[in-house]
Amino acid sequence: MFPRHNVLWWALCALSLCAPCARASPGDRDDRFRACVTSCTNNDESVKSTMCSTESSESAPLTLLLTRWTCETDCAYLCMHNLEKTRKLNGEQQVEGVWKYYGKWPFRRTLGCQEPLSVVFSIANAVPAAAFLLRRRNANVHAAAYPYAQAWDVHAALSLHSWIWSAIFHTRDTVFTERGDYLAAGAVIVYTTALAVVRVFDLRRPDRRVLVFAVAALVFATHATYMLCVHFDYGWNMQVLVTLGMTSALLWVTWSYRGGVFGIAMPPTPKHRDARRLLYVVLALQASSALELLDFPPIAGTSLDAHACWHLVTSIAAWPWFAWAANDHVVYADALTRFTR
Structure with missing residues (x-):
């Protein structure tokens, strides 16, 4: 439900990225x-x-x-x-129609970049994550009032890292850059699914949060080891990402629309306008996946294809996503105060 933080987004993205190596064109x-x-x-x-x-x-x-x-x-x-x-x-x-070559459209390179617009839009996606981290450095958020501050910081850092790898991969598609891009994306996907569980179910106790993130780390380590050391299976990778994506998106959408279904009286039961903002961001990003499914070739000999357009849309949606995350501690602290009165 977030640009490259959107696990369903990444599931579809991985399907498209694997094409160059999965089969000839x-x-x-x-x-x-x-x-x-x-x-x-x-x-x-x-x-x-x-x-x-x-x-x-x-x-x-x-x-x-x-x-x-x-x-x-x-x-x-x-x-x-x-x-x-x-x-x-x-x-x-x-x-x-225009043919693909090694799974990619015939892009016009710029300064050596294979997909220059995808590179630019990948960097554009990294900016909101970097801005979030810079803002958090100056924010005075107490762990007692908002126990998820550090978890969001890690999420933003992993997102920033993954978008840097995306820019590298779209600059030059090689085995090394592809592996780096996949692993960076996988880390974000697994971690964000764990973050959704922690935040949606309001796991304030540190031991419970540690347990969830430890399981996530084990899942990622196992998956990465299999992909790198056993078989770099694009189909299996896609299945894992789709499963995580649907789980995470369902949690966020349900919580933002009707948090009470989780049986928790105090947050998460978002009735503030930020809950609706979260819902709209999630739904908009899921809808934007249609761009990837359309998969049209570069427009008028440029490098603006469906995938680049998708990157553009997610770079815009990243701002309200991180704005919601940044404001969550304010809403949470307010709800906690009202709940404990």
Whole structure:
């Protein structure tokens, strides 16, 4: 129910991100594409890459070197756009549409970034989390009045960390950046599900909170170990994320709409306007997942595809989510005071 803090969001996101490695795409299976890449890497004249050049006068651009493009990956990029240009001239695009290559649309890179707008929007998603942490440093929140302050700080820190990895991954899709992105996202998903349990059921006792977060840590460690050391199973990863996502979203939505169903008289039974704000943010973010399901190609040769649009929407929704989290301690303290009178 939060941008990259939205576990259901991440479940769908993981499904889309796994595509490049889970299966080939029509573009990279095409014989013309493969022949072009072979020709390019052999320094033939059809398509030339400065990353493959042995001439000192044709030095590779610094931006490509910094973003770790190689002869093979640069040739694949050039051949991808060369083939799409040919397909457009031949009328193939009108019949079959734009092809994907290695699970991704043919984006136009900028300064070496494969998906520049997704990079920008990932950073935009990180800003609200960073702002929340900076605000909390100056806030005077007593643990006795609001026992969840530290838990929210950890959530914001993990969110910030995961969005940094998202920006890195969208800059260059490699095995290393993909693994980092998946693990960072998984940490947020598991932790936020635990946070939902702790906050919704108002687990004020430290030992109960520690138990919930310890179980969450064990779940994440087990899942990460399996993915990294046994089998990087995209289907299994998606199932785990969907399960956690539905659980977390259901808890937040139910609590924000009718907290009394959990049988707790004092918070959580939110009757203040922030409860409705939480509900609207959750529902809006779940609805925004439709952008990922639509999965349309980049608009007018840019890098603005459905996934980038999704990042844009979540970067906007992150602000009311963290605003709600920041104000929760005020509402909680007020409810606690009224309850104990």
